[in-house]
Amino acid sequence: MILNFYKYQGAGNDFIFLDNRNGTFPKENKELIVHLCDRHFGIGADGLILIENHSETDFKMVYFNADSSQTMCGNGARCAVAFAKKLGIINESANFTAYDGPHYAEVNDDGTISLEMIDVDQIDVLEDHVFTNTGTLHHIEVVNNLENYPVVELGRKIRNEVYGAEGSNVNFIEQTNANTFLIRTYERGVEDETLACGTGVTAAAIAAHKIGKTTDTVVNLHAIGGNLQVSFDVTDGIYKNVVLTGPAQFVFQGTFNVS
Ligand SMILES: N[C@@H](CCC[C@H](N)C(=O)O)C(=O)O
Numbered sequence: 001m002i003l004n005f006y007k008y009q010g011a012g013n014d015f016i017f018l019d020n021r022n023g024t025f026p027k028e029n030k031e032l033i034v035h036l037c038d039r040h041f042g043i044g045a046d047g048l049i050l051i052e053n054h055s056e057t058d059f060k061m062v063y064f065n066a067d068s069s070q071t072m073c074g075n076g077a078r079c080a081v082a083f084a085k086k087l088g089i090i091n092e093s094a095n096f097t098a099y100d101g102p103h104y105a106e107v108n109d110d111g112t113i114s115l116e117m118i119d120v121d122q123i124d125v126l127e128d129h130v131f132t133n134t135g136t137l138h139h140i141e142v143v144n145n146l147e148n149y150p151v152v153e154l155g156r157k158i159r160n161e162v163y164g165a166e167g168s169n170v171n172f173i174e175q176t177n178a179n180t181f182l183i184r185t186y187e188r189g190v191e192d193e194t195l196a197c198g199t200g201v202t203a204a205a206i207a208a209h210k211i212g213k214t215t216d217t218v219v220n221l222h223a224i225g226g227n228l229q230v231s232f233d234v235t236d237g238i239y240k241n242v243v244l245t246g247p248a249q250f251v252f253q254g255t256f257n258v259s
């Protein structure tokens with residue numbers, strides 16, 4: 001089988017895209033998904049995304065982590081909008097369906113994508129961290145000297161020892177001004193630090209606001225792979241109109257021979 005694939009990245013979070021509107025990709029084949037994402041023996045990526053037909057929205061995004069587990073992915077969703085535009089499915093805006101439900105997104109004049117995220121009403125503020133769900137699970141800790149922080153070592157420990165088999169993504173943030181934070185994320189399903197995580201920066205912005213680190217409702221997050229922005233409204237403690245904005249870039253396309 002020959003697969004035509006496209007590679008995209010959003011702030012360095014990279015994805016293999018397949019146009020599966022004809023439904024021919026064997027998505028039950030988890031070994032194949034793991035193999036395609038393998039950086040040594042496959043194409044290499046943090047995740048794999050299928051674009052499929054949907055009866056009520058412009059398209060359906062089916063996301064797999066590099067280990068083939070499924071959930072929502074914010075950077076992947078922004079890249080999915082860019083890919084859907086390249087395929088001619090949408091123009092400057094999209095209504096699409098993802099793991100966590102329907103989403104609306106817009107392509108901005110500078111090529112960045114603004115993506116509406118789910119409302120967030122459950123935010124657990126604990127002694128040394130915040131835990132919330134922005135489409136997928138996130139643990140957030142405020143730290144010092146993030147540049148030299150042992151993100152992989154501590155992220156993996158928290159992911160496994162605090163959250164067990166289901167796990168959680170683990171974000172470490174450091175404030176640099178009133179509405180700006182540096183962020184590094186250990187992602188479950190990749191089981192490593194990634195260069196950025198869209199649902200993670202969304203969770204971090206909401207957590208920072210919730211615990212009073214910022215009073216702004218437009219928050220800048222600087223990840224290793226690029227800059228992202230999160231805006232929201234807060235009504236009765238519920239974060240609504242949450243929008244994630246950032247880059248989504250086509251990198252290359254090719255064919256992969258599945259033996
Ligand atoms: N990189 C993603 C998040 C992908 C899912 C995550 N690894 C999980 O398993 O929850 C993003 O940009 O949101």
